[in-house]
Amino acid sequence: MIRKAKQTDAKAISPLLYNALHEIAEKLTGGTNETEVLEGLEYWFTKKQNRLSYENCFVAERDGKAVGIIVSYHGSDATKLDNKIVNRLRDVKQDSSIILEKEAEEDEYYIDTLSVSSKYGGQGIGSKLISTAETHAQKKGHEKIALLVNLENKSAFSLYKKLGYKQDNTLSLVGEPYAHLIKQI
Template sequence: MTLRPARKSDASEASVLMFDAIEDIAYALTGAEKEEEILPGLALWFVQEGNRLSYQHMLVKEVDQHVVGFILCYHGSEAETIDRPIQERLRQLKNDPSIVVEKEADEDEYYIDSLAVSPGHAGKGIATDLIKAAEEQASRHGYRKIGLIVTIDNKRALDLYKRLGYTLNGEKVIHHSPYYHMVKHLD
């Protein structure tokens, strides 16, 4: 298993995992109205630089030259800037200048936007490896706090985050769904 920064060539496999991770939020970020429009929309954002869903913000876990897990991270202070291209595209696509991409990250945290492991590789420590790599990345950049959101009913993920030292820090509603906001203070 190899842990590495994502590459543009990972778009196809990473987009499938990303859709698994963000589910309904994918419709909001791509402007898709049908499920078959989601993967091409995610792949398009993935290969473009300077946006929230870009490969530039992602680490992947690879097995036999296939992406089997990913983690997407950025600092909360960058959120407005990296959401702007998505917001502008959605405004154009929907002909609605009032569209705003919902902000998930707090300004003072390194943010785990999304994380997924393919079903065939679940339970093998891949998610833990990816989270630890994100924490190391945050520390290298001098960030002392890392945050994430998790759907309230995802007990397995919630238990993993708690085991790794994340604590509940309130709730957020993103795209009409409730999430727990969790944080961890880094040494």
């Protein structure tokens, strides 16, 4: 079953987010170890109007347990969604120069994060979550959806290609090469 996320999902969802985001999660939370990063992800998940908010998420459930998540929003909202995170990082780190790298384009609905528990991999949950995000974007009147995938993540890259996504660009994010993939919906 796929449903809209709730604030109460935070504890179950934060490890899934961390699994998908890795160094990006560390940058977003300012955490220096796994415990701090997970706490930061839980914090942002429960808050409104930020990129990691439950408001932007759908959850896949099996046997009453959250086993997958997709985070998506329109690219034109990205800067606004990052403002609270950036401001908190600047305060905590005492560094006014902190910025977040641009991921989403202004004219696209953007899949920020997709993660499925390894115990449930290969069961089509990721594909269903992507389909849910695509349908959600269409209902909001959007015609293009996009995502970034680390070029080293061959299985994810293959899945997205199979689902009709095409690479249009390559960029660097936290020092790693990422493919920007798009799909007309």
